Amino acid sequence: MNGKAPNTPERPRSLEARIQEHLSELPSSERKLAELILDFPGELSAYNATELAKLAGVSKAAASRLFKRLGFANFEEARRLVRDIKQWGSPIYLHERQQDSSPLPSESQSFLSDHVAALTRTFEQLDEEDIEAALHRIVEARRIWLVGFRNSYFMAAYARWQFIQFRRQVHLLPHAGETFGEHVTEFGEDDLLIAVGMRRRVPELARVMHAAHERGVPVLYLTDSLSSDKKPVATWTLSCDISSSFLFHTYVGPMGLIHYLSVQAVRLAGKSGRVRLEDIEIAHEQVRDFD
Amino acid sequence: MNGKAPNTPERPRSLEARIQEHLSELPSSERKLAELILDFPGELSAYNATELAKLAGVSKAAASRLFKRLGFANFEEARRLVRDIKQWGSPIYLHERQQDSSPLPSESQSFLSDHVAALTRTFEQLDEEDIEAALHRIVEARRIWLVGFRNSYFMAAYARWQFIQFRRQVHLLPHAGETFGEHVTEFGEDDLLIAVGMRRRVPELARVMHAAHERGVPVLYLTDSLSSDKKPVATWTLSCDISSSFLFHTYVGPMGLIHYLSVQAVRLAGKSGRVRLEDIEIAHEQVRDFD
DNA sequence: CCGGCCATGAAATTGAAATTTCAGGGCCGG
DNA sequence: CCGGCCCTGAAATTTCAATTTCATGGCCGG
Numbered sequence: 001m002n003g004k005a006p007n008t009p010e011r012p013r014s015l016e017a018r019i020q021e022h023l024s025e026l027p028s029s030e031r032k033l034a035e036l037i038l039d040f041p042g043e044l045s046a047y048n049a050t051e052l053a054k055l056a057g058v059s060k061a062a063a064s065r066l067f068k069r070l071g072f073a074n075f076e077e078a079r080r081l082v083r084d085i086k087q088w089g090s091p092i093y094l095h096e097r098q099q100d101s102s103p104l105p106s107e108s109q110s111f112l113s114d115h116v117a118a119l120t121r122t123f124e125q126l127d128e129e130d131i132e133a134a135l136h137r138i139v140e141a142r143r144i145w146l147v148g149f150r151n152s153y154f155m156a157a158y159a160r161w162q163f164i165q166f167r168r169q170v171h172l173l174p175h176a177g178e179t180f181g182e183h184v185t186e187f188g189e190d191d192l193l194i195a196v197g198m199r200r201r202v203p204e205l206a207r208v209m210h211a212a213h214e215r216g217v218p219v220l221y222l223t224d225s226l227s228s229d230k231k232p233v234a235t236w237t238l239s240c241d242i243s244s245s246f247l248f249h250t251y252v253g254p255m256g257l258i259h260y261l262s263v264q265a266v267r268l269a270g271k272s273g274r275v276r277l278e279d280i281e282i283a284h285e286q287v288r289d290f291d
Numbered sequence: 292m293n294g295k296a297p298n299t300p301e302r303p304r305s306l307e308a309r310i311q312e313h314l315s316e317l318p319s320s321e322r323k324l325a326e327l328i329l330d331f332p333g334e335l336s337a338y339n340a341t342e343l344a345k346l347a348g349v350s351k352a353a354a355s356r357l358f359k360r361l362g363f364a365n366f367e368e369a370r371r372l373v374r375d376i377k378q379w380g381s382p383i384y385l386h387e388r389q390q391d392s393s394p395l396p397s398e399s400q401s402f403l404s405d406h407v408a409a410l411t412r413t414f415e416q417l418d419e420e421d422i423e424a425a426l427h428r429i430v431e432a433r434r435i436w437l438v439g440f441r442n443s444y445f446m447a448a449y450a451r452w453q454f455i456q457f458r459r460q461v462h463l464l465p466h467a468g469e470t471f472g473e474h475v476t477e478f479g480e481d482d483l484l485i486a487v488g489m490r491r492r493v494p495e496l497a498r499v500m501h502a503a504h505e506r507g508v509p510v511l512y513l514t515d516s517l518s519s520d521k522k523p524v525a526t527w528t529l530s531c532d533i534s535s536s537f538l539f540h541t542y543v544g545p546m547g548l549i550h551y552l553s554v555q556a557v558r559l560a561g562k563s564g565r566v567r568l569e570d571i572e573i574a575h576e577q578v579r580d581f582d
Numbered sequence: 583c584c585g586g587c588c589a590t591g592a593a594a595t596t597g598a599a600a601t602t603t604c605a606g607g608g609c610c611g612g
Numbered sequence: 613c614c615g616g617c618c619c620t621g622a623a624a625t626t627t628c629a630a631t632t633t634c635a636t637g638g639c640c641g642g
Contacts, residue, residue: 028589029589029591043336043374046336048630049631059590059591060631062590063630076630079337108414111550111554115410115543115547119407120407153452154445161441248453248456252406252543259535259542262538263538263539266538318620321619349620351601355600367628
């Protein structure tokens with residue numbers, strides 16, 4: 001029994017920190033593994049000890065010993081630490097960050113790149129044909145109905161705000177427990193329904209879309225790219241990427257898309273004479289006046 | 292038993308794709324788990340089947356069955372697929388899409404870079420101290436009131452949706468012509484008011500903020516960096532860059548900021564014991580209650 | 583050249599996670 | 613109301629990774 005007294009207060013330091021601390025005193029085979037970990041490219045916690053050992057070219061025993069020596073009860077504990085730090089943020093980062101030099105910068109940096117990635121993927125996968133067709137309808141429809149539940153509600157609200165900058169008759173369907181009946185029966189052939197349905201969707205959404213479809217109302221469906229391919233009936237479908245490596249999804253993708261639709265719709269409306277110059281002023285209003 | 296003819300070319304579809312394909316025919320308990328996976332924000336392969344089952348609130352048996360049904364030999368195979376695909380970057384379907392659809396109409400490219408620029412500037416100018424302080428209050432406040440008018444309304448709605456994922460008593464003040472009087476008188480010292488005021492602001496906003504201030508309620512003010520410097524009274528101010536070279540402002544910055552606040556608040560709440568790990572389920576709740 | 587010390591990996595052992603089994607129970611069609 | 617069908621989670625079983633043991637061999641001081 002190696003009488004290694006674990007009198008350390010056992011506060012959670014990051015795995016890398018622990019390795020640095022012990023690096024000099026590690027035997028060769030364990031050090032090989034430790035160095036592998038230090039410049040490991042991917043998500044360490046997605047691998048198991050056996051694989052890591054193989055990658056480093058050492059025996060499983062060495063791996064086991066290494067994590068013990070680093071102060072973990074076992075490999076599983078180490079893996080969990082790595083995983084949770086990623087998901088929950090290092091408690092250290094938030095509290096003891098006076099010590100380390102580059103504390104949050106890098107953290108918020110990774111949020112930024114997460115958003116940028118989502119945006120990029122969203123714009124990459126846009127279907128220009130559907131967009132083109134939808135834009136025409138957005139401009140020409142007599143009335144536009146917008147619907148979105150739960151997390152999709154605010155995007156519908158955003159879209160409405162944008163659209164009323166350049167046209168009339170843009171209605172946001174109520175989202176509370178209220179019934180849609182009265183609105184749905186109002187749907188007319190010249191209308192357009194824009195349904196925002198990011199995960200996770202509720203059955204109501206499909207019902208409204210279906211109702212519109214039955215009445216011959218075209219449906220523009222904004223969804224996320226992970227959604228099922230047995231999509232609800234929709235005339236045009238535009239998907240966004242909302243994936244993020246943090247706890248919550250990111251909606252910068254949909255925001256970018258709606259912004260894009262808005263700008264292009266105004267252009268189109270202007271071209272077709274449906275927006276007169278003075279109407280565009282409305283749009284500019286928010287830009288210009290500083291009050 | 293498994294009548295699944297394995298003559299399928301078995302090209303590696305992403306886990307998500309496989310789930311989509313089978314989603315409709317999955318029994319409820321397996322579907323619950325499948326939904327959890329589709330919504331899973333983090334690194335799936337860092338979790339084991341037992342943990343996933345627990346998060347989804349189903350038995351380990353269900354998890355085991357699910358992966359079998361999706362065509363994997365066992366859970367381990369699925370985990371490895373996820374891990375390796377991640378390593379390779381984007382999932383297959385993104386790749387295929389990229390090929391045929393024209394690279395990027397340069398026009399939408401410039402929208403993209405506009406958004407990215409706004410996001411970057413937003414994250415660059417974040418005041419970490421204010422954020423830190425605001426986060427604590429977000430976690431500890433008894434009640435949170437959110438207010439936003441016009442174009443700011445949907446951001447307040449988004450923030451509310453995020454915050455109710457991990458805490459109670461988050462209220463979105465009505466935005467219609469309704470009077471705030473009744474709500475404002477309710478403001479208590481333990482509360483927090485979050486005011487979203489992107490240009491162009493209306494006088495009501497300053498009034499509500501002022502009312503809160505008078506009652507000793509701290510105010511977190513989310514605004515845009517172009518706002519006039521005669522700011523309303525606010526305890527903490529966080530500004531975003533919303534400028535865009537197109538007709539409308541872009542709100543990806545505020546969205547990123549709110550996302551950031553949400554994730555960090557959950558982390559903080561977890562540390563202070565206000566959200567225990569198993570309460571992540573709240574966040575994943577949206578996954579579960581679909582029947 | 584010996585003898586203590588220690589690192590090492592193969593192999594045995596342990597132990598946790600995954601799978602399978604099984605009894606209970608809901609649902610549906612007859 | 614019955615009977616088959618299938619889903620379900622608890623528990624038994626199996627599987628396989630992780631740990632421990634142990635024989636070997638290198639290194640160094642005497």
